[in-house]
Amino acid sequence: MSQPPVVPLVEYDRASPQVRAVYDDIMATRGTDWINNFWKVLAHDPALLKRTWEGVRDVMKPGALDALTKELIYVAISATNGCDYCTYSHTASARAKGMSEAQFMELMAVVGMANQTNRLANGLRPPVDDAFLPRA
């Protein structure tokens, strides 16, 4: 129905051992039994798949920021960039991590406001106030 991906999906049963190892880690880390399509297109380059997955896995785990906050930030950037796949997948992830609908709508309100004021600043070019400059 929709447009096909730019490269075919690499399904588990046709994947190389190197790709399967990443798929296995994705499922183990997430506690799921399926792989979403984003990884299935990256799998055409096993090094890219592995590096990207390990980056996402390490960056998105709880640290100084909790996992839900990180996911909200991911959604905000995806909406800002207009990425269709990312908007659906990370909104679903955020909901799975406990995002309420009230939180989601407030997130959208912040996204809208930030994109608005970013352009007002870009068009009017106020100088950065001294009080906002970090001490070098």
Place this chain on the structure above:
Amino acid sequence: MSQPPVVPLVEYDRASPQVRAVYDDIMATRGTDWINNFWKVLAHDPALLKRTWEGVRDVMKPGALDALTKELIYVAISATNGCDYCTYSHTASARAKGMSEAQFMELMAVVGMANQTNRLANGLRPPVDDAFLPRA
């Protein structure tokens, strides 16, 4: 030294009563005694100043999301859009609201990762998985 703003800064003592009323609300809401340059350029259109300030004030106050989380999202969008003024001002705001340096660096890590995978999805165009589609 740096480039002048595209419109002059409207300082408090030369502002109209309508603009002063907004400036007063900004300072009262924030508990500060100065106005940052962003508002001083918007002040050339008092209606735009009022609407933008009231939007920011209402959107950024704690609700389903706390004030710091909202500020982190603002920083993330400003870095994604490459807005110079917004990056400095909202990073300063986030620090004032308690953002630690560890939180800031993790935020940057998420910003980098999201901008990377957004483009991988845009270039490879995986179809959105059924599991990610909201039930209509």
Place this chain on the structure above:
Amino acid sequence: MSQPPVVPLVEYDRASPQVRAVYDDIMATRGTDWINNFWKVLAHDPALLKRTWEGVRDVMKPGALDALTKELIYVAISATNGCDYCTYSHTASARAKGMSEAQFMELMAVVGMANQTNRLANGLRPPVDDAFLPRA
């Protein structure tokens, strides 16, 4: 003081005849006696200089839309993209073509609003209403 351009400025008196011909057309078309820096960096590729200038010249002349309206659109896009040079140069052009400060501030209000609602639509993904679809 500020950073140097990525390629040196090609000044008129050191320019090739091919570049001078474009510079002359720019000054004749605009009724000015100087060339702004944008063209002086493009001049390193005379074909790029000529094609870009002729494109700008032909697109920006009055047609179904008047010259000021076109310049306002240019400013709106430059602010949206965050292009520093373009924001200053096209705002100056718009003012030279008669843009009032009230028009400029209203333009900024539209720019801010459009960037806000663009992201709300990108994040919430409402389906396009049938009434908005052109008849094929």
Place this chain on the structure above:
Amino acid sequence: MSQPPVVPLVEYDRASPQVRAVYDDIMATRGTDWINNFWKVLAHDPALLKRTWEGVRDVMKPGALDALTKELIYVAISATNGCDYCTYSHTASARAKGMSEAQFMELMAVVGMANQTNRLANGLRPPVDDAFLPRA
């Protein structure tokens, strides 16, 4: 057929009184008897719906710039940002406000040209000419 919105559409007959009041104002302002989907997704946050609608309503009404010029600017930004919904809806609005096909195609020509020269300036980084700097 297409992907569902990220949140369900809030139809008039299931809307709260607060949402209905905004819907009523939209229809009264526009002289129409239906609500487009953008507002139906925003309606999950009545405060966001109200603030966004009132912002759009006030910003887009004729002032120093006429209503059609404002709509052309909205279309230009939506195409620049690649917002699918916004492109269809604001092009439809611009046509309803009298935009001719010749005007639309000229608008697209300006959009293309501005996005081109914005990136040439971003890549070559010419310094802003003194003549373009506003007097502080």
Place this chain on the structure above:
Amino acid sequence: MSQPPVVPLVEYDRASPQVRAVYDDIMATRGTDWINNFWKVLAHDPALLKRTWEGVRDVMKPGALDALTKELIYVAISATNGCDYCTYSHTASARAKGMSEAQFMELMAVVGMANQTNRLANGLRPPVDDAFLPRA
């Protein structure tokens, strides 16, 4: 099935002589017997069609950079901007010009990395090293 274009497609047999002349040049230059939809929408403004086609034709022909390298750059920008049509069409063109699947996946890896580090630099704002500044 999918959304109609914002303006109807101008097919060859209904095109004006001016448009047909461009279509003929496109087919002759490419050695094909069909016109892709991008040109069929631009054809509503014959001057825009002609200028855009001649620009693409001249810019994309081999010069200091070979034709495939130029096409890879086009794909990289289209993915960065999230342009759906451009991603499919220029990836197809790159493949037709000999891009291997290994080259395509490496291209995507660079696109992802550049978009990541661009935002890290935009968020952390390191000063440009003197060693990177061109000699004026």
Place this chain on the structure above:
Amino acid sequence: MSQPPVVPLVEYDRASPQVRAVYDDIMATRGTDWINNFWKVLAHDPALLKRTWEGVRDVMKPGALDALTKELIYVAISATNGCDYCTYSHTASARAKGMSEAQFMELMAVVGMANQTNRLANGLRPPVDDAFLPRA
């Protein structure tokens, strides 16, 4: 003179052993004896520094695409995104890898053209031609 970075630069002699190990690898890989500022800001998060450096190092080394082609793509994306630091640093890198000025100007021509046609496609929304769709 210019604005300070958002976090202080971490110089080699004050860096932790973990950071120094990355700095050493950067210098060894590049055959240089200094570290550019981008890495000095990332160093506040040693894990982010290490992951980003190893990603850049592995992605940018010659493979199916040669090192200069990859650097050209990096410059193209940096100009498209308007990243100041990235434009200067990657243009310098490309020159160090042998990019001629003629190649650089042709690169800019492609960047300009792609950003133009991306927006024409986004505004006019031609359907993707069947011939451009990959076979699933």
